[in-house]
Amino acid sequence: MGCESGRMMVKxxxxxxxxIPEVGIGTYxxxxxxxxxxxGVERGAxxxxxxxxxxxxxxxxxxxxxxxxxxxxTKVSPExxxxxxxxxxxxxxxxxxxxxxxxxxxxxxxxxxxxxxETMAAMAGLVDAGKVRFCGVSNFSIxxxxxxxxxxxxxxxxxxxVRYNLIDRTIESGLLPYCEAQRITVIAYSxxxxxxxxxxxxxxxxxxxxxxxxxxxxxxxxxxxWCLCKDGVxxxxxxxxxERILENCAASDWRLTAEQIALLDSRIEFRHRNRFxxxxxxxxxxxxxxxxxxxxxxxxRSLRRRVT
Numbered sequence: 001m002g003c004e005s006g007r008m009m010v011k012x013x014x015x016x017x018x019x020i021p022e023v024g025i026g027t028y029x030x031x032x033x034x035x036x037x038x039x040g041v042e043r044g045a046x047x048x049x050x051x052x053x054x055x056x057x058x059x060x061x062x063x064x065x066x067x068x069x070x071x072x073x074t075k076v077s078p079e080x081x082x083x084x085x086x087x088x089x090x091x092x093x094x095x096x097x098x099x100x101x102x103x104x105x106x107x108x109x110x111x112x113x114x115x116x117x118e119t120m121a122a123m124a125g126l127v128d129a130g131k132v133r134f135c136g137v138s139n140f141s142i143x144x145x146x147x148x149x150x151x152x153x154x155x156x157x158x159x160x161x162v163r164y165n166l167i168d169r170t171i172e173s174g175l176l177p178y179c180e181a182q183r184i185t186v187i188a189y190s191x192x193x194x195x196x197x198x199x200x201x202x203x204x205x206x207x208x209x210x211x212x213x214x215x216x217x218x219x220x221x222x223x224x225x226w227c228l229c230k231d232g233v234x235x236x237x238x239x240x241x242x243e244r245i246l247e248n249c250a251a252s253d254w255r256l257t258a259e260q261i262a263l264l265d266s267r268i269e270f271r272h273r274n275r276f277x278x279x280x281x282x283x284x285x286x287x288x289x290x291x292x293x294x295x296x297x298x299x300x301r302s303l304r305r306r307v308t
Contacts, residue, residue: 100131107148
């Protein structure tokens with residue numbers, strides 16, 4: 001049902017005049033090999049990876065022979081924000097990806113222990129050297145965006161990769177309007193939250209299922225399209241099979257109506273995370289995050305909604 005329809009729609013990346021597909025493929029915790037990624041690229045998707053994901057090599061394999069057809073974004077980890085470390089990190093990423101220039105290099109998380117001026121000077125130098133086309137950030141607040149842009153000088157911060165989906169609309173209270181006003185592209189990660197079923201759990205009226213029936217789309221496509229209806233927002237859902245990747249790509253080339261968006265906005269139970277939530281996620285060791293996620297899965301659904 002609605003898995004491979006028309007052409008992928010595109011959106012301008014920041015104020016660059018360069019247009020990118022509005023659906024990408026996220027590769028965090030990806031283990032399915034190059035084949036599914038390649039199908040997504042052939043369908044028109046861009047690919048997002050990071051040095052910390054351990055997926056740059058498989059992305060490189062997937063795009064071999066297709067480099068001129070795919071926009072590739074990667075991220076440098078906060079521990080590599082010192083100038084020399086960032087340059088070394090990028091060279092290693094290029095080697096794993098098998099390319100000589102990355103389209104979008106993003107700072108993965110803020111790192112207050114390294115002066116942003118040093119980091120951005122290194123980023124600008126990589127653009128000037130032809131190793132990076134565009135500079136972006138991830139998980140940055142408005143203040144951090146402003147500080148980063150000031151430090152970057154004549155180059156632009158073109159994107160901010162942040163969590164955004166139907167049940168987590170935290171960025172709508174300030175960050176999203178700011179990015180829209182400044183024409184900074186929002187790359188929405190976790191557009192299905194922890195899973196599509198998690199979003200469906202927050203839909204007591206069956207609104208997503210009904211809209212999917214009326215539009216002839218899948219529930220996943222409805223959820224992704226809700227994000228894509230926002231100006232300047234692109235999505236990077238994760239998937240491991242060619243079928244799911246193609247289904248996600250087909251969330252493009254159409255739009256929900258204003259009435260359907262209003263129904264989703266009013267009927268889906270959602271939350272706004274506070275600063276403590278964000279800080280806890282940033283500081284909690286990955287191992288403890290995994291333990292916490294497994295513990296939450298054991299809770300009844302009614303309780304699960306309150307803690308996730």
